[in-house]
Amino acid sequence: MKAAVMYGPGDIRVEMTKKPECPKDGLILKIMAVGLCGSDIRNLTSDSRKGDYPFIYGHEIVGIVDETGTEQTRYQVGQRLFLFPGTYCMKCDNCISGHSENCSDKEVTALSGTGGFAQYVAVKGKKIELGGIYEIPEDVSFDAASLGEPLTSVFACLDNVNIGYPDSLVIIGAGPIGCFMAQLAKIRGAQKIIMIDLNDTRLNMAKEFGVDITINSSKEDPIEAVRRFTDGKGADKVISATPANSTQTQSIHMVKKGGLVVFFGGVPKGSLTELDCNLIHYNNIWIKGHFGASYIQSKRAFELAISKEFPTQKFITHILPLDKINEGIELTRTGEAIKVVLHPWDEA
Incomplete structure (x- = not known):
């Protein structure tokens, strides 16, 4: 089969590799579309595996069941499936408490889906047993269904912090995730959405997704600008959705007294963010870290992605x-693309 294999930082080669064998209790999925995620790009361009190569990334996977194992009875050849990468045991304390995104069963979390930058992927029986695989209706395109994964964490974040009417919301980072956040926040009833980024191309595209005000932080002080657009009070909620410590530092200066700040974007491992703790203390600022989504949130996000209410066609700017x-x-890194979806069976 054809696959995009990583041999080191920035060294991704599309080549022929061996098709995976079908597990007796699992299946082989023929991948029809796979989204290119920001975390994929970060992993592909850094020494993400500490020299353990070659490796195939890709986790926004949708496709058709191509083969089933002799002991697998749930799915049949030809079914259209969305493969959510998260897997939860539903038995540990975290899962039982409603925070299955923090599942502590290492064997189960190791089932997280990857290997999507290829024409086929094997799905183990344990993954099928524990769930996180959803059927794609016939009238929904594979491209649209692939957005179910990147939308999941965004859906969970806005759900967890109860974004809604009449919130004013600042989103730092106008990449695909930031644009998802803006669109979903508007659907949920947010009244003023302010987007901050360094890239004018991205900021201009962000206006298509419900953003009311854009701020280029390379041209003006974003803290002063947010204060100006919120009558000097600061926003109700601020989400730092970039992989930068500096935006976390800035975020607490953009939120109102008693407001909420969310650290959504992962920063370099081992790095520390400098925060004005007196400002946090005396202004009663709440700070929340966000990662992943619970089981029910992943299902609801997938249902939203394939619904007619969600404008998937606006997000997918490039199909390659x-x-x-x-x-x-490169298109994603430069800001020319909002969302890139790859087709493993198309020819260049």
Whole structure:
């Protein structure tokens, strides 16, 4: 089969590899579309596996059941499936408390889906047993269904912090995730959405997703600008959705007294963020870290992604054959693309 194989930081080669064997209790999914995620790009361009290569990334996977194992009875050849990468045991304290995104069963969490930058992927029986695989209706495109995964964490974040009417919301980072946040926040009833980024191209595209005000932080002080647009009070809620410590530092200066700040974007491992703790203390600022989504949130996010209410066509700006994965990475990094979806079976 054809696959985009990583041999080191920035060294991604599209080549022929061995098709995976079908587990007796599992299945083989023929991948029809796979989204290119920001975390994929971060992993592909850094020494994410500490020298353990070659490796195939890709986790926003949708496709058709191509083969089933002799002991697998739930799915049949030809079924259209969305493969959510998260897997939860539903038995540990975290799962039982409603925070299955923090499942502590290491064997189960190791089932997280990857290997999507290829024409086929094997799905183990344990993954099928524990769930996180959803059927795609016939009238929904594979491209639209692939957005179910990146939308999941955004859906969970806004759900957890109860974004709604009449919130004013600042989103730092106008990448695909930031645009998802803006669109969903508007659907949920947020009244003023302010988007901050360094890239004018991205900021201009963000206006299509419900953003009311854009701020280019390379041209003006974003803290002063947010204060100006919120009558000097600061926003009700601020989400730092970039992989930068500096935006976390800035975020607490953009929120109102008694407001809420969310650290959504992961920053470099081992790095520390400098925070004005007196400001947090005396202004009664709440700070929440966000990662992942619970089981029910993943299902609801998938249902939203495939619904007619969600404008998937606006988010997917580029559809490329797998052979052009490096082009897709560059389009995303420069801000020319909001969302790139790769087709493993298309020819370049």
